[in-house]
Amino acid sequence: MGESGIFQITISINAEATVDPDPDQPYLNAIITVNGTPIFGDTTTFFKISNRSSSSFIVQASLTAGDEVGASISTTFPILGYMNRSLTVVQLS
Secondary structure (H helix, E strand, O other): OOEEEEEEEEEEEEEEOOOOOOOOOEEEEEEEEOEEOOOOOOOOOOOEEEOEEEEEEEEEEEEEOOOOOEEEOOOOOOOOEEEEEEEEEEEOO
16 A cells, blocks of 8 residues: 555455356355454454355555555365456545
8 A cells, every 4th residue: 555544444255156057056265364364353253255156345554655465365166267357446535
C-alpha cells in the first residue's frame, strides 16, 4: 500500500469444473493475506468456493503503508483448480 488507512479488499475466484461431478462437491479454500500472514490471524478462517462455482468475498482492514496484500488458495482435492481470479484493494479512508 502506498499509504496507511482503511481498505476494502475483494477476492473473486471461479472454481474450475471437474470432469466428474461429486455429490460431496470439493471446495477451494481462500485466505486473504497481509504480508504473507492470514488477514484474520489464523488459517482456520477462510472462504470456501465450491466446485463449479464463482465467488467473491469482501473484507475491510486497517493497513499500513508498505503492506503487501495477497491471497492463498488451496484444496485437498487434487484435480480441482481455479481460473479467472482477481484481487482488488480500494482505500476507504
